[in-house]
Amino acid sequence: MINIKNLHARIGEREILKGFNLEVKKGEIHAIMGPNGTGKSTLASVIAGKNQYEVTEGSIEFDGQDLLEMEADERARAGVFLAFQYPIEIPGVSTTNFMKAAINEKRKSQGLEPMPAKEFLERMKEKMALVEIDKAFMSRSLNEGFSGGEKKRNEIFQMAMLEPKLAILDETDSGLDIDALRIVSNGVNKLRNSENAFIVITHYQRLLDYIVPDFVHVMYDGRIVKTGGKELALELEEKGYDWVKELV
Amino acid sequence: MTDTQNSSSIIETHLAKLNESNDSVNKHKADAITSFMKMGFPTTRHEEWKYTPTLFFSKSELDYRNSYVVKNSEVLEPSVFESINKIVFINGSISLHHSVFTDDIEVHHIDASASHTLFQAHFNTLANNTKEPYVAFNTSFYMQGVFVVVKKNSVLEQPILIEYHDTSEAVDYLQQIRNLIVFESGAHASIIVKHYTKDAVKSLSNEVNELILYPNSHAKIYLIQDNLHEIQNLNTWEIAQERDANCDVFTYSDSGALVRNNLHIAMNAPGLTCDTKAIYLASKKSIIDNHLKIEHKLPHCSSFQLYRGVMNDEGTGVFNGKIHVHVDAQKTDAYQSNKNLLLSKNANIYTKPQLEIFADDVKCSHGAAIGNIDENALFYLIARGISKATAKSMLTVAFANEVIEKLDNEAVKTYVEKAIERALDADIRY
Known part of the structure; x- marks a missing residue:
């Protein structure tokens, strides 16, 4: 699905990713853990195509394509989805219109007509139920005045609507109470299948009780320093991140 | 001669x-x-x-x-x-x-x-x-x-x-x-x-x-x-x-x-209300100049000004909004808000709120702002597969929506929504 090799990226003069390697196959869930400031969110932004980061070395192959050659919108249409750590509030654009535009731009790029209204509404209804969002949210301005939990649920809702091949969840669990965490995880678990993959970035082992990863990677200073199974998360929880620093 | x-x-x-x-x-x-x-x-x-x-x-x-x-x-x-x-x-x-x-x-x-x-x-x-x-x-x-x-x-x-x-x-x-x-x-x-x-x-x-x-x-x-x-x-x-x-x-x-x-x-x-709203989009080499003056002559009147401007290409926008509160116009409630979006480096906006207040017990609020499209908002839309051009149009329409949603004439509302899309050459598949 995605193969990241020796990725180096910087913002301004500061190098953040320093030789990052990761391969994710179809059907897999990978968790990336690590202390603050090690480059986890930078990794997510670089994959999604945020252009304030400069990739100086390395490659990302996604589904046989050179991802780094693609614009952010092309990446999204090709099946990359980033659930934002801090979803943006956009007054004046409703969630419904946002999703309609996103789905139809993708269809346009595939040479398809816009999705028929009935089909769109049915999909909306189904996915709203999945993340337990009330339909009143759909006509409201995107994320405006939403609580932290509502914003994160909206991210999972968008993911469900767009059915990406690869979804990156950037600290989707931070700031969630236990109910929201359950709803978000439940959404992810229902969406996972043998054809898609997830990269779950988190600080806390707690999320991985709900979303069970196939691999856990520990990231430090811009690259992966340790990889293991789900039990690695428990070990980290117990020993803390200082233990990781000693591994370097 | x-x-x-x-x-x-x-x-x-x-x-x-x-x-x-x-x-x-x-x-x-x-x-x-x-x-x-x-x-x-x-x-x-x-x-x-x-x-x-x-x-x-x-x-x-x-x-x-x-x-x-x-x-x-x-x-x-x-x-x-x-x-x-x-x-x-x-x-x-x-x-x-x-x-x-x-x-x-x-x-x-x-x-x-x-x-x-x-x-x-x-x-x-x-x-x-x-x-x-x-x-x-x-x-x-x-x-x-x-x-x-x-x-x-x-x-x-x-x-x-x-x-x-x-x-x-x-x-x-x-x-x-x-x-x-x-x-x-x-x-x-x-x-x-x-x-x-x-x-x-x-x-x-x-x-x-x-x-x-x-x-x-x-x-x-x-x-x-x-x-x-x-x-x-x-x-x-x-x-x-x-x-x-x-x-x-x-x-x-x-x-x-x-x-x-x-x-x-x-x-x-005394006790009157008036409500003024505008959307102006200056593109190419257009100059669009809105000069308005609201005069509060007697007590307890309220006035409302909501002006939103979008300047593109080499367009120029001017907003000059004057609120004149006469000496007898106590308890005046005047509101003025003018926000402007600049979509191009060569576009210009000149905004000038003018308050002339001669009464002492009044409430006059005013705000003027000039800005560009928010890069974070733009990336959020693009990251969902929406092209940059469409995303910009959506955010621009959203900016104007603050005025549009307050219009009470449905025919005008629908017409203006379409006109904005035409003016921005936007292909927004709502």
């Missing part, structure tokens, strides 16, 4: 003729000419016209008369709004054949109104001939126009349409329209003013409207200034609100070589 000398001699001849007559309208015209001659056409050295260079005629002979003769067979662009009251001008001349109206209103040619008592009472009473050069110029030389009375207690379900069809391909021609509109007591109506312009038209259209709102009347004015192409449109509305009268004005401008809107509302009784 230079152009200026030539036009001054035309003006002097005209003035001499007017002075020979005893007619009261001619007296107004003669006075206006005298003050116009003192002021002359404004240049950018004039504070109120600093960013708005009205480009005047290159012709050596100014033609102040309207020579256009309407043909009944003329086929016009269909109206975009529905109504049973419609006043149609073609190239500055009224066409009764193309107009239609019901018994709820009276419509007269402005030159055939002098005997009407309401006309005598109100004509040229609001126009500021001593300070506004183009108003004085209009009073001196207006060519055509209508005198409209919305009759006592009439409640019009459908709007009154005033349509200006510009079909002439003449370059440098002048249109001067003068309208007087009176809402009698208890009259409720909307007025939608719109130009229908062929793209080859290059004219200067100087429109002056006086609107008198008798007690308990309610006027909603919608000025739709789209498809103006290369027209220079100077558009003045002088409005007087009497006791319990309500007034809402919405202006949408997205085209024209130059648009200057002068809106002046005098709140002449």
